[in-house]
Amino acid sequence: MACLDFASDNHAPVHPAVMDAIARENEGAALPYGEDAASARVEARISELFERTCRVFAVTTGSAANGLALSLLSPPYGVILTHEAAHIQTGECGLPEFYTGGAKLLPVAGENGKLTPDGIRTAIANFGHGSPGTPPLAALSLTQSTEMGTLYSRAELSDLADLARRHGLAMHMDGARFANALAATGHSPAELSWKAGVDILSLGGTKNGGMAAELVVVFDPARVADFERRRKRSGHLWSKARYLAAQWEALLVDDLWRANARHANAMAMQMAEGLKMIAPITQPCPVETNQVFATMPDAMAKALHDAGALFHRWAATDKPDHALHRLVTSWATQPDDVDAFLALARSAA
């Protein structure tokens, strides 16, 4: 039976290869706290893939990865610039403020979930006037692929990195869906991260087929000095860490992470193409990875929900009785699932 759950890629189960790897890891005793062999292998493999010696720390939620990363990049009185719709701003219940000990998030406007140099310049210009009380700008955090499913090109990343450098901002990338960006752009991991100026990457595996498999990838070794302590004191140091490492080992075998992402992206394209044919639906932003945003009449959304389809209302729109909704596909989405949804939508149109 078709699965009509497009609420989030975190509704998906664990990829069988990942589950197998977890089960295979379950042999005998092992050193805890990341001192195990699997954790070392993952660090080495990530370094290889990113073409640079990285320090890699596993945690179980993207939120934790983001909070720990930001706590390394901003003092408690620093300012972190980010998109006004960034997950760290609107979806983590004040987590960056908690982890940094009180840093201020300065939201920046921008089309399609993307930061632009102009947007950042405006936000900086509007913020304070250089009094001794103006908190210092510390970091820039951007999401790739974005919360709207869109992508930063290499040129766009380069412009943002230049601006960040000029303002002395460290750069954090929330890569909860980094693999989807890799798959969509064809760029290498290095090109989309440290070569683009990123100091710390939150690298998501959970939505990509993992169970709870997020990595903090630190490119600048000077930054890791207190990472270990901060992870411990936030309760994110697993004792049986080998089961986290096993998930990433599986995702990296035969490039499974990119295959999973490519598949999820393709399913979103199928969905987007199909929705274009359904008259009252409009799509306000380009579909570049595995998220589709669709404006539809409230009655249609209700009919779909009543029929069992799962997806989130995202925002109000200017059009009366219409709202913007989000549909997310995953490694587990099947073409038939999309077709079933589209059929339902057509009948509700």
Next chain:
Amino acid sequence: MACLDFASDNHAPVHPAVMDAIARENEGAALPYGEDAASARVEARISELFERTCRVFAVTTGSAANGLALSLLSPPYGVILTHEAAHIQTGECGLPEFYTGGAKLLPVAGENGKLTPDGIRTAIANFGHGSPGTPPLAALSLTQSTEMGTLYSRAELSDLADLARRHGLAMHMDGARFANALAATGHSPAELSWKAGVDILSLGGTKNGGMAAELVVVFDPARVADFERRRKRSGHLWSKARYLAAQWEALLVDDLWRANARHANAMAMQMAEGLKMIAPITQPCPVETNQVFATMPDAMAKALHDAGALFHRWAATDKPDHALHRLVTSWATQPDDVDAFLALARSAA
């Protein structure tokens, strides 16, 4: 000789009546930590003036008053809405985040330094979409008179209070220049505070002629339960508190606080009127209290600074080689000071 210092009303000295009161308080031993007689008299007198039994706590900076007030109104994961140019957002080096244990300030746009219901509604609509991770809205903080020297009318305050109530927001007023608002509007302290929905008022005396004389006025007794502890653990509980109380006693005798404010406001009007006559200068926002904002050519600003005038560059403008500057008057500003500045400006025009 004329004083050309219009940088801030906190450059002014202490009013002689306040200094006398401090000196008069200096007799024999007294109970510390606000248990002295003068502190009790101030609480009683403020309650009388505000027509309500208030709890009144003295601290020495407006920043501390704001931080402590907000820490009573928001949980560590709450959201505090405030104007994007509010002092708590841009001028306190992350103090609200520190005092609340990590609350998020959500900046709201608005003309002339003022919040509007529409601006707040837009900010709320753009913020999150009701996911479990969206941090809860906790409080609204507004400044009266504002950082741009403008005023909220009673009707405007009432509209904001209605909106706050509908969203379950507690209301904080940063009254660093509350007396200037009283003097300008002719309204009573009660009308501009709790009758307008304010839960806690930061009541400024330092800029009004005090040495360091800020009061946290708490209208809702249920809110004070942990105030004393928070003040102590932030280091803002003075041992020799009688010298803080003495300042406010002096400011309240014969309505000195309103007289001081009225005078400062009048000096700003004189400045504004004079500047209107100087061709290249424009004033982008109404002068309603003791702050004047003036756009002038950079060369003119330089000439004035070179001649010893003190005032802050506030922001860039769209006009090339022009910037927005701020001029602040105080209880100590003399008409001759303003005239001397205007003469200088005319010669630099």
Next chain:
Amino acid sequence: MACLDFASDNHAPVHPAVMDAIARENEGAALPYGEDAASARVEARISELFERTCRVFAVTTGSAANGLALSLLSPPYGVILTHEAAHIQTGECGLPEFYTGGAKLLPVAGENGKLTPDGIRTAIANFGHGSPGTPPLAALSLTQSTEMGTLYSRAELSDLADLARRHGLAMHMDGARFANALAATGHSPAELSWKAGVDILSLGGTKNGGMAAELVVVFDPARVADFERRRKRSGHLWSKARYLAAQWEALLVDDLWRANARHANAMAMQMAEGLKMIAPITQPCPVETNQVFATMPDAMAKALHDAGALFHRWAATDKPDHALHRLVTSWATQPDDVDAFLALARSAA
């Protein structure tokens, strides 16, 4: 081949029944964030076992469970009394201070890792003298079974609860090895928790055969108001929470948790009995659950470590060239493992 790893029960693998349950849970999509069916079943089953409607929240580390629990029981300026050797004091890198926003841990001395009413009374008497600056006592945290492997009897718990109540202290139990206490005493879960005055229990499953399976069990519903927000903002809300729930479902089937604990306890007894026969070794504290503390000559410890045995040096001793070491058994320890270790020890004696 025998496993000589007695460093910690968290070196053990995942119990096969738990791993099977995780794999079985891996079917189709599910609601995230604990809204899944398995999470609901665990809450219901825990409530049944504890003979009371409990709120149950899954996290992945005992540290996180402790930090979140304590953040509900103490204001940021409160004092939490705990044993000077408690894990929350010495082994979590300041986590309770982080989660509570700055609460103070007041360490209390006590034999064999156990708090006593006398010890607590002394600590309170030595702490402050009732000045306005003395931070208020907020909570008592105790560990069952303790960090020394010892147990509180029901009478001891009752005395501590009486004292806590008299001082207005909330009561937290760190139950990282709660199952070991259940197995050793034969008491019911209720008798060792809420019936003994406990407000919130950190219930450990990871050391008991789980992968990462810790529950915060809240007995007082008034306390949960902000738990959900605090879990989210600390990054401990899993999206794919069903895989956490599955672990506890497995542990509770046919009382597996108690069987695992009983087995671990028995292995420790076998170890303790064996060590008694080895002349230079002394055991300074009673072996009541799955931890054995043994004082041995440094040369002997070195020989054992050189032979591949894993166990932690715990503390210095008064005896020159001797130190105290800790040996921990788990659900996975086999009688042959213990015998192999004992044989090694005899040969090193």
Next chain:
Amino acid sequence: MACLDFASDNHAPVHPAVMDAIARENEGAALPYGEDAASARVEARISELFERTCRVFAVTTGSAANGLALSLLSPPYGVILTHEAAHIQTGECGLPEFYTGGAKLLPVAGENGKLTPDGIRTAIANFGHGSPGTPPLAALSLTQSTEMGTLYSRAELSDLADLARRHGLAMHMDGARFANALAATGHSPAELSWKAGVDILSLGGTKNGGMAAELVVVFDPARVADFERRRKRSGHLWSKARYLAAQWEALLVDDLWRANARHANAMAMQMAEGLKMIAPITQPCPVETNQVFATMPDAMAKALHDAGALFHRWAATDKPDHALHRLVTSWATQPDDVDAFLALARSAA
């Protein structure tokens, strides 16, 4: 009439020379936030007196000075060793935890309010066992003169500094009554501070005749990098800072600070000598500065309190119906005040 207030040296009024200096400072406008001339003069004068270029920051409470100092010396997850009766541990409502963002205070036992190398070694040995979760030792904070009025000799300071250095601990001195130590020992400011290993000194002026005059004296310039921001975000940056500086200028003229301290110490000696003659009173700790600790029958204490004498009950004692009380003298205490108290005590004996 005699003043019977021996509750604390912070009950005393402001010294007339200090009050005069404040009033004299009240001329015309001045730069705010410590940019004024008086603040610069104080920094220069302190540097001269301490025989080293110091950075000097004025705040208004000793608590704030301590909190800011410690926030420079410990990361949020660090451990600060201090005496179990230190003011920062028992009298500041969790302020060090707040300012450091969660550092842990590890209380150390010691006779007469003094830390000893043995006491510190024991505390360290009992604290943790080097697991990855053991929070790192960061700083040692000691009080000179101590909360019991006793003194560290130069040799004792040197031993503590050696131990601190071996453990990599930064050293903070709470000098709320530093002048009393100078006066009692005859040592120089440098000898009792940086030459004794102190990195940051909280230098108290309030109890010495000031109104609210505490200095943070930073000997290691590398430490000041973020001090300014931390002071601002805690609300302790005064706008009209010249009035703080004026107080210290007055205290340093003709060595008034040492004269005030010498006088206060002498008054305590007179009190201690007199109490020795009163049979039921015993003094458990040496009187070395301006604090006297006396054990007396409860009936006697009640009679003294009923007669209007002010002094604090400090602790219970082993002797039934007796308690330990504290008597503090100040620059304002007169010999007749002490005699009047002694006469009362004799009549109550």
